[in-house]
Amino acid sequence: xxxxxxxxxxxxxxxxxxxxxxxxxxxxxxxxxxxxxxxxxxxxxxxxxxxxxxxxxxxxxxxxxxxxxxxxxxxxxxxxxxxxxxxxxxxxxxxxxxxxxxxxxxxxxxxxxxxxxxxxxxxxxxxxxxxxxxxxxxxxxxxxxxxxxxxxxxxxxxxxxxxxxxxxxxxxxxxxxxxxxxxxxxxxxxxxxxxxxxxxxxxxxxxxxxxxxxxxxxxxxxxxxxxxxxxxxxxxxxxxxxxxxxxxxxxxxxxxxxxxxxxx
Amino acid sequence: xxxxxxxxxxxxxxxxxxxxxxxxxxxxxxxxxxxxxxxxxxxxxxxxxxxxxxxxxxxxxxxxxxxxxxxxxxxxxxxxxxxxxxxxxxxxxxxxxxxxxxxxxxxxxxxxxxxxxxxxxxxxxxxxxxxxxxxxxxxxxxxxxxxxxxxxxxxxxxxxxxxxxxxxxxxxxxxxxxxxxxxxxxxxxxxxxxxxxxxxxxxxxxxxxxxxxxxxxxxxxxxxxxxxxxxxxxxxxxxxxxxxxxxxxxxxxxxxxxxxxxxxxxxxxxxxxxxxxxxxxxxxxxxxxxxxxxxxxxxxxxxxxxxxxxxxxxxxxxxxxxxxxxxxxxxxxxxxxxx
Numbered sequence: 001x002x003x004x005x006x007x008x009x010x011x012x013x014x015x016x017x018x019x020x021x022x023x024x025x026x027x028x029x030x031x032x033x034x035x036x037x038x039x040x041x042x043x044x045x046x047x048x049x050x051x052x053x054x055x056x057x058x059x060x061x062x063x064x065x066x067x068x069x070x071x072x073x074x075x076x077x078x079x080x081x082x083x084x085x086x087x088x089x090x091x092x093x094x095x096x097x098x099x100x101x102x103x104x105x106x107x108x109x110x111x112x113x114x115x116x117x118x119x120x121x122x123x124x125x126x127x128x129x130x131x132x133x134x135x136x137x138x139x140x141x142x143x144x145x146x147x148x149x150x151x152x153x154x155x156x157x158x159x160x161x162x163x164x165x166x167x168x169x170x171x172x173x174x175x176x177x178x179x180x181x182x183x184x185x186x187x188x189x190x191x192x193x194x195x196x197x198x199x200x201x202x203x204x205x206x207x208x209x210x211x212x213x214x215x216x217x218x219x220x221x222x223x224x225x226x227x228x229x230x231x232x233x234x235x236x237x238x239x240x241x242x243x244x245x246x247x248x249x250x251x252x253x254x255x256x257x258x259x260x261x262x263x264x
Numbered sequence: 265x266x267x268x269x270x271x272x273x274x275x276x277x278x279x280x281x282x283x284x285x286x287x288x289x290x291x292x293x294x295x296x297x298x299x300x301x302x303x304x305x306x307x308x309x310x311x312x313x314x315x316x317x318x319x320x321x322x323x324x325x326x327x328x329x330x331x332x333x334x335x336x337x338x339x340x341x342x343x344x345x346x347x348x349x350x351x352x353x354x355x356x357x358x359x360x361x362x363x364x365x366x367x368x369x370x371x372x373x374x375x376x377x378x379x380x381x382x383x384x385x386x387x388x389x390x391x392x393x394x395x396x397x398x399x400x401x402x403x404x405x406x407x408x409x410x411x412x413x414x415x416x417x418x419x420x421x422x423x424x425x426x427x428x429x430x431x432x433x434x435x436x437x438x439x440x441x442x443x444x445x446x447x448x449x450x451x452x453x454x455x456x457x458x459x460x461x462x463x464x465x466x467x468x469x470x471x472x473x474x475x476x477x478x479x480x481x482x483x484x485x486x487x488x489x490x491x492x493x494x495x496x497x498x499x500x501x502x503x504x505x506x507x508x509x510x511x512x513x514x515x516x517x518x519x520x521x522x523x524x525x526x527x528x529x530x531x532x533x534x535x536x537x538x539x540x541x542x543x544x545x546x547x548x549x550x551x552x553x554x555x556x557x558x559x560x561x562x563x564x565x566x567x568x569x570x571x572x573x574x575x576x577x578x579x580x581x582x583x584x585x586x587x588x589x590x591x592x593x594x595x596x597x598x599x600x601x602x603x
Binding site: 157162163170181 | 315318319320338341342345346347349351353355356357358364366367370371414418424
């Protein structure tokens with residue numbers, strides 16, 4: 001279906017929603033019935049890099065969170081994915097079902113329960129606490145992607161590497177990881193995106209102390225400061241957009257057939 | 265790249281999976297510098313045996329010795345072996361040259377030496393110009409040759425081949441087979457070669473170890489398997505032999521082919537004889553021709569003997585067969601086996 005549409009039409013459809021954002025972000029005054037803003041202003045965009053605003057700090061927090069969550073989720077996902085993809089064990093079906101639970105159960109419902117737990121262990125309102133709670137929705141996705149990657153993985157590569165003088169660790173580093181690289185990039189990308197756009201979990205567990213970009217964005221939208229909100233929205237969209245550009249060849253699977261949710 | 269010939273010895277090797285014994289008290293000595301085929305039907309434990317020698321699997325019992333020293337305490341990466349699998353298993357993220365150099369890199373060989381040795385190894389398999397190519401850009405036969413170069417470049421004491429030709433087209437198979445045999449003899453590396461193809465085993469190896477149900481049923485030079493099968497199982501695996509009922513009484517064997525002296529103990533036995541050893545003669549054993557099929561190099565003839573037992577024989581292609589013939593069989597060409 002998508003093939004039938006001309007590319008330029010697709011591009012316009014995708015980019016159109018960003019036009020008002022761009023206009024808002026650069027406008028000073030825009031009142032009815034003006035089709036374009038009456039006055040331009042760089043205030044919204046300036047605030048993004050103004051150290052006095054909380055936005056640069058928020059950007060840093062979001063990036064740090066995203067990368068940390070992504071790395072930890074991938075580490076866990078590699079182990080769990082291997083077990084699910086390659087080995088038969090008792091209760092495998094149950095584990096596979098439970099992995100989908102976070103996608104089925106609304107996050108808000110469980111977060112209230114989790115919050116009590118996090119408060120007791122003094123994790124609420126801390127960065128580690130937010131990392132932990134964000135792992136909740138990310139690990140299942142990463143495990144699913146890597147599980148299907150391992151299901152298609154040729155373990156003969158590892159045996160071959162062993163007989164060529166590579167120990168288990170070096171086999172993992174020099175053979176398993178590179179062979180799985182396309183899937184790993186997709187998994188890391190998913191994890192980063194989930195963390196990057198997470199709102200409710202961060203708000204409840206971070207308790208307003210850990211301010212990520214989505215939190216700031218909601219605050220600015222609420223304060224009806226449209227210029228800053230629009231500028232901030234653009235900033236929130238930018239990293240995922242760049243990531244998609246970089247990883248698109250892995251996402252489309254043209255590089256390798258062993259990517260995605262093919263088989264588990 | 266000449267490896268000093270290493271003797272490989274397997275002693276009482278035993279391995280079970282989920283309660284099923286795959287390898288059962290297997291004993292075998294592989295002569296230094298020889299190419300020995302582990303021949304057997306699928307599921308007879310030959311790949312398992314090879315993986316135990318490589319260190320990829322632990323045996324439940326028994327020992328693996330290289331030149332008299334046990335290698336069981338060495339992990340796979342520490343053993344002086346190299347293995348070529350059924351599939352080429354070239355690492356997809358590396359160029360062909362880097363694939364060949366992988367073992368050297370893992371063994372921390374300096375880069376300069378590595379490049380030279382990779383080049384030489386690729387020359388051995390006649391692929392010197394393909395070092396910079398990527399996996400998937402060359403044919404299946406070429407990939408398997410790269411896999412062979414990757415194994416040989418580390419100068420292993422023992423080379424393990426796990427059905428390395430079975431995934432290749434028939435036309436390529438012969439070519440790669442000749443290359444392997446040539447290199448193996450040139451380098452003098454002790455080689456254990458797993459195959460289920462008896463023709464391949466006979467054509468390629470110095471010795472054959474026939475594995476049936478996890479045990480070595482017979483081992484020795486290929487011609488022994490034809491001239492003197494050790495048991496009915498061996499005779500049946502190699503196939504093509506005539507089987508006649510026989511009785512041994514007081515040092516004499518009695519069968520439809522006649523009677524002669526034997527050293528076997530008294531009792532029922534099976535007399536087996538290859539079709540080539542049965543010759544048409546002007547006088548001798550009378551027989552009736554039942555069927556004659558022209559097969560190019562010979563005529564496969566089925567005859568019935570006086571007592572009703574049937575026999576296959578190979579007649580020259582030019583022969584004209586009367587309906588009644590006479591046969592002559594050299595007792596030395598027959599093998600008396602336990603039923």
